[in-house]
Amino acid sequence: MSPDPAQPEPLKGGNVSDGVVRVGDTVRRPAGAHTPAVHALLRHLRDAGFDGAPRPLGIDEQGREVLTFAAGVVPWPDRFDLLAPDAALVRVAQVIRRLHDAAASFRPPPDAQWQVLIPADRNELIVHHDLAPWNLVAGDRWVFIDWDTAAPGSRLWDISYALHGFVPLMAQREWRRRAAGHRMRVFVDAYGLDGAQRRELVPLLAPRARAMDDFLATSAEGGDGSRWVGVLAGVHSLDLRLDTPTRPPHGRETTAFPTWLGREGSCVRKSRIFPYTRSLPAQPCRGWAGSAAQLAR
Numbered sequence: 001m002s003p004d005p006a007q008p009e010p011l012k013g014g015n016v017s018d019g020v021v022r023v024g025d026t027v028r029r030p031a032g033a034h035t036p037a038v039h040a041l042l043r044h045l046r047d048a049g050f051d052g053a054p055r056p057l058g059i060d061e062q063g064r065e066v067l068t069f070a071a072g073v074v075p076w077p078d079r080f081d082l083l084a085p086d087a088a089l090v091r092v093a094q095v096i097r098r099l100h101d102a103a104a105s106f107r108p109p110p111d112a113q114w115q116v117l118i119p120a121d122r123n124e125l126i127v128h129h130d131l132a133p134w135n136l137v138a139g140d141r142w143v144f145i146d147w148d149t150a151a152p153g154s155r156l157w158d159i160s161y162a163l164h165g166f167v168p169l170m171a172q173r174e175w176r177r178r179a180a181g182h183r184m185r186v187f188v189d190a191y192g193l194d195g196a197q198r199r200e201l202v203p204l205l206a207p208r209a210r211a212m213d214d215f216l217a218t219s220a221e222g223g224d225g226s227r228w229v230g231v232l233a234g235v236h237s238l239d240l241r242l243d244t245p246t247r248p249p250h251g252r253e254t255t256a257f258p259t260w261l262g263r264e265g266s267c268v269r270k271s272r273i274f275p276y277t278r279s280l281p282a283q284p285c286r287g288w289a290g291s292a293a294q295l296a297r
Contacts, residue, residue, distance in 0.1 A: 019064075026057060028064040029148070035065050037112035038147050041103070041126055042067075048102035052095045052143050072139025076165070082138055083166060086186050092166055093190035095142050096131055100155050103127065118211045120153030121204065127153035132165035156201050160208040163187060169205065 008021035008028070019030045039056035046055055054067035075082045082088060103125050118129065128135075128150055135146045167183045168175050177183060188198055 031065040033113045034115040044106045050102040070137040070143035072137040076133035090190040114151035116151045120157045123152040124154040127158040131162040
């Protein structure tokens, strides 16, 4: 017996999905002060010819935002094989490039309010802030969902986080990729970054990961733990045992780190939650410089 399309169906895709349901061909989500600005952005993207985002349909009688439903598969974590081929990575990067190009001409309403969870490196354009395989629906069209944290930022800020999820650049053993450097090169080539942008991107990876780390840790410590620890343990599938630092003879705290970014454990400080750098050295270590050179070739 098929489900009644009029009955709400809880959805589990995306980052934080509490209260998100499907009703027929629509998705209903909790609305907030940021919703009018997000809907204005989504309408602009649609008018600009970008089809990789839901279409806003307004607010329902329960005060929830209404969006078109995107049919397909969320790759993270069980169907990451969909993103394994280079061609899939190229497709993701090209969707993101089209998104950024369409967003570049967006002029927010004068009274726009944004849900800024993590301040970006600069205010260049309105970006998604959570471009990741847990927010991608792969179907006939590839659609990014969860736009509630769209806010001012930059192309490189968005890309640095996208690389974390789509390459991926994760320290957990099951997610490490020997071809991480190659996959990053495939991604930035497909996006079309120029040489200067590539050189700027590599040292931005750690601060972007650190910003997410700080946000999750601060949220958990501030009493919002049930919401964000669920993100940490579920969507991001992080192993909290990686939060235990080790101290090698030279005294620096180290953790596992993708080897293409440098010798494992070198030039890396331990994060409270994310297994990434807490801060970059004053001068990039040899591995970081090598990565920039690899991208520029």
